[in-house]
Amino acid sequence: MKNLVILGAGTSGTMMANHLVKKLQKKDWKITIVDQYKTHYYQPGFLFLPFDTYTEDQVKKKGGKFIPKGVNYIQKKIEQIFPEDNKVELSDETLEYDILIVATGSKIAPDETEGLLGPLWQKDIFDFYTYEGALSLRNKLREWEGGKLVIHLTEMPIKCPVAPLEFAFLADSYFRKKGMRDKVEITYVTPLSGAFTKPTCTKALNYLLEEKQINIEIDFAIERVDNDNKMIIDYADKEIPFDLLVTIPTNMGDEVIERSGMGDDLNFIPTHKHSLQSKAHKNVFVIGDATNVPASKAGSVAHFQAETLTDNILLYTKGYKLKEEFDGHANCFIETGNNKALLIDFNYDQEPVHGTFPFAGIGPLKLLKESVFNHWGKLAFRWVYWNMLLKGIAIPFVSRNMSFKGKKFDIKAE
């Protein structure tokens, strides 16, 4: 009997357990999955919690519900991986493996920025990338009387790279609905050279910021937070004052990756970008936010990766050459406020384009264009996530590799 161990039962790990339990012979393979928490969070819902659009119950469920029968589910902390010895040490037991899948994700590391965890943390400075952060921000917004709202992104890569912009758009409509938009000055601060750095997106979307009167500060690489004067300050000594700071701190892989000596300086694991095999160890595979591949860190990307990785695990068990087919495909809804959203579809090489999705000419979803239909799509995604995505059920008509049908590549033609 051989052992396949999956580390992390978030989006990617859970999907892999569901895929593999159907594909690996029970008599030959024992599948084990490990996670420290009992609760599985629907992280895309953290964007909506602060605005009271979703309730707590809509974004969390018991993790065990999604782990298929026949998979050994262990709720413990992973202390260290010993890839040379094919072993994983948990809090009070050691697992041996023939194949390891690392799916430990990424998380915020506010301690990487000087002053961020100072006296204002969770008083006037919040994140919404954690369940706790999103909830305290909701409570703050319910009673906030207005002032300077600064939405700030520390450094790339971050998971769901569009979430901070979506937050800015949703904040605009939230305060409008509350009748206090005139009391709030919104500024979006980014280390990148624009809110939309891909030229096609910039062309198609810059109007959104103007329309919503959101100020933008670009090329801002934060050095520290001045808690006394309520300012963020960058390496070029630029100062941006705030009354309420919503920040996306540095994102990093879990410390277990660092302890195990398997990561880069952000604790992400060097991974082959087309096959998802670890660059250092042939029997270690990496999926989702834990990899260093230059794709978006998003659930939709993990979903496409899971299909390639399942094939590759099967090929590996049989000693065949791996498929090198993952193309970086990402498919993201972008909430733009006022019950509208955009949809973008892109991969490692191809920038987001105009067109329709998933059917050429028919849609019903429109790429790079705001529509109410796209917003429904985003909200429906919560159902799709709990009922299809986690269970490894393919989403009809959406292929793992980016499809070029129905897309317009000459943006000037629009």
Added chain:
Amino acid sequence: MKKVIAQTEIDVNEEGYMTEFSQWSKEICVCLADEQDICMTEKHWEVIEYIHEKHNNEEPLSIRGIKKSGVINIKEFYSLFPGGPLKKSTLIAGIPKPKSCI
């Protein structure tokens, strides 16, 4: 797009970044720097060399990486390439602008 610089024709994208690294040379680098009002010093060349090394190893460039590079600290990096140092240094180094998702 084509651009003539230092009496040489180079391929650039619409933002002025070189698209063929093989066309890069020190002479072109000096002229590109000049267009950005940057006068190349010993320290600038050290940074360019570090950037090329990262590029050859397919390692992404970041401010964090600069901090740990041992070549330069971030304050110096800002003073060498004022106003968007990563953007400017990569443009001069002849490699693509650091990427992000959208």
